[in-house]
Amino acid sequence: MSRPKIALIGAGQIGGTLAHLVGLKELGDVVLFDIAEGTPQGKALDIAESSPVDGFDSALTGANDYAAIAGADVCIVTAGVPRKPGMSRDDLLGINLKVMKSVGEGIAANAPNAFVICITNPLDAMVWALQKFSGLPKEKVVGMAGVLDSARFRYFLAEEFGVSVKDVTAFVLGGHGDTMVPLTRYSTVGGIPLPDLVKMGWTTQEKLDAIVQRTRDGGAEIVGLLKTGSAFYAPAASAIAMAESYLKDQKRVLPCAANVDGAYGLDDMYVGVPTVIGAKGIEKIVEIELDKSEKAMLDKSIEAVKGLVEACKGIDGSLA
Ligand code: APR
Numbered sequence: 001m002s003r004p005k006i007a008l009i010g011a012g013q014i015g016g017t018l019a020h021l022v023g024l025k026e027l028g029d030v031v032l033f034d035i036a037e038g039t040p041q042g043k044a045l046d047i048a049e050s051s052p053v054d055g056f057d058s059a060l061t062g063a064n065d066y067a068a069i070a071g072a073d074v075c076i077v078t079a080g081v082p083r084k085p086g087m088s089r090d091d092l093l094g095i096n097l098k099v100m101k102s103v104g105e106g107i108a109a110n111a112p113n114a115f116v117i118c119i120t121n122p123l124d125a126m127v128w129a130l131q132k133f134s135g136l137p138k139e140k141v142v143g144m145a146g147v148l149d150s151a152r153f154r155y156f157l158a159e160e161f162g163v164s165v166k167d168v169t170a171f172v173l174g175g176h177g178d179t180m181v182p183l184t185r186y187s188t189v190g191g192i193p194l195p196d197l198v199k200m201g202w203t204t205q206e207k208l209d210a211i212v213q214r215t216r217d218g219g220a221e222i223v224g225l226l227k228t229g230s231a232f233y234a235p236a237a238s239a240i241a242m243a244e245s246y247l248k249d250q251k252r253v254l255p256c257a258a259n260v261d262g263a264y265g266l267d268d269m270y271v272g273v274p275t276v277i278g279a280k281g282i283e284k285i286v287e288i289e290l291d292k293s294e295k296a297m298l299d300k301s302i303e304a305v306k307g308l309v310e311a312c313k314g315i316d317g318s319l320a
Contacts, residue, residue, distance in 0.1 A: 003058070004028030004247050007069035007111060009103050010078030011040035011062065013229055014119055017236035018076055019060060020047050027244060029059040031068050033106075034079070040064070066106035072114045074243045077130065079103050080120040082230040085223055089121040089177055090308060096120050097129055097312055104133025115246045115281050116141045117239050121230075123176040124257050125308035128270040131259065132319055138259035139281040145176030146255025146272045147238035148231075152218040153182050156211045160203055161189055171288075172215065172255055174272050174301030175308075181297045182212045186288065242277055249279035253286065263287040264298070271305050 006022050008015045011034035019030045030047075032040035040062030048060040061068065069075065080096035083089060100120065107116060116136060118127040127143030134141065149172040158165040171186035184194040189202075198205055214221070222231040245252040258275045260266040263285045274286035290298060313320040 004073040005031065005069075005071060006243065007031045007033060007072035007075045007114070008078070009033050009069070009075055009106070010080065010120070011036070011043050012078060013082070013232035014078040014236050014239075015040075015076075016043045016047075017232050018078070018239060019043060020050075021236055021240045022243075023047055023051060023056045023058040023060065024054060025240065025244070026056050026058060027240070027247060028073070030061070031072065032060070032062045033064070033066065033069055034062070035064065037064055066110050069106070070110045072111040074246065075107050075111055075114045075116045076239050076243065077103055077107075077116065077118045077120055080126075083121070083223055084229070085227055087223075089123070089219070092121050093125060093308060093311055094315060096122075096126055097315055100126050100129045101133050101316065104130050104135075108134045108136065112136060114140070115243070117242050118143045118257075119235055119239055121176070122308055124270050124272070124305040125312050127257050128259075128309055129312050129316075129319060131270070137281070138261075139283070141259070142242070142275075142277075142282055143176070143257025143270060143272075144235065144239040144242060145180075145257050146172050146274075147241055148235050149176065149180055149182070149215060149218065149272070150255055151234055151238060153187065153211070153215040156214055157187070157189065157194070160207060160211060161197070163189055171274070172272065173274075173294075174298050175305040176257065176272060177301070177304055178216055179297070179301035179304045180216055180272065181294065181301055182215045183294060184208060184212065185291075185294070245277040246279065246281065251276050251278040251283065256282070258282045258285060260285055264302075266302070269302070269305070269309075271302055 011032040034040040044060040044062035131141040150170040153170040154168040171183040174181040276284040
């Protein structure tokens with residue numbers, strides 16, 4: 001049986017890291033695509049030259065022509081520009097929307113059966129636009145945000161409690177921006193919900209509130225430190241977990257920016273929700289019960305995403 005083909009649209013910081021992880025995990029063969037000439041070819045060759053050392057069998061190639069992604073099983077999209085210090089994800093909308101148009105057309109023409117994972121920001125609006133531009137089925141076009149946001153939340157919690165990251169689960173709902181909703185009630189250490197850990201004296205409500213805020217600002221914290229771009233190791237690892245769940249039909253429960261139609265009172269909108277990812281793509285949207293304040297936070301986040309979608313429609317009339 002031939003190996004799965006994984007197309008990485010964008011061969012920048014995240015694209016290169018994705019290619020390396022696909023190789024190390026032997027998930028399939030990689031085609032790196034970028035408009036910059038030499039970059040995808042150079043990164044593909046560099047990683048391929050590491051394969052004898054690490055002992056993995058993946059064919060890695062680079063290209064500047066969409067024909068190279070023909071028949072891809074998975075496309076992971078990072079094409080576009082990242083933010084610089086002082087910028088919000090939303091500041092990238094105008095430039096990256098144009099990029100989504102060309103990427104959507106390239107995928108539709110060459111890899112219409114692929115499972116597409118978008119990482120380009122502002123995420124919720126860009127994945128919405130990518131689905132529209134590509135015309136691919138909604139359950140096959142998904143955005144990576146929740147796995148990353150909850151990984152940041154889990155890491156900070158594991159640090160606070162002095163426990164293994166493996167035993168911390170966390171839930172983050174809503175848009176991938178300042179209004180994201182980390183849900184403490186559904187986040188646990190060894191199965192114990194965070195509010196109970198406060199009662200048990202493991203931490204204080206103030207410390208927990210600070211961790212929630214640090215999670216919301218997690219992307220900006222990295223941008224502030226790097227100064228020349230945004231996070232790439234954790235975003236790449238997060239998208240790989242989603243791709244792996246699809247390719248191996250793992251049916252993992254992962255929070256992603258998915259098209260929600262009906263659940264959470266939403267009507268055909270992309271926003272971060274818990275999902276089940278398997279061989280059919282997004283196989284289920286998990287609708288959890290929210291209390292009044294959680295619902296209010298989610299509503300605020302949904303409004304922020306709606307504003308970005310409207311801005312996209314204002315820029316590109318074909319989306320209206
Ligand atoms: N088609 C294909 N590739 C493109 C296009 C395009 N139209 N426009 C830009 N690119 C490429 C750039 O040449 C660059 O190699 O996209 C790549 C982006 O890489 P980086 O600038 O290193 O950005 P990265 O850190 O990988 O982040 C990419 O993900 O997390 C988000 O906010 C982030 O939107 C940004 C995206």
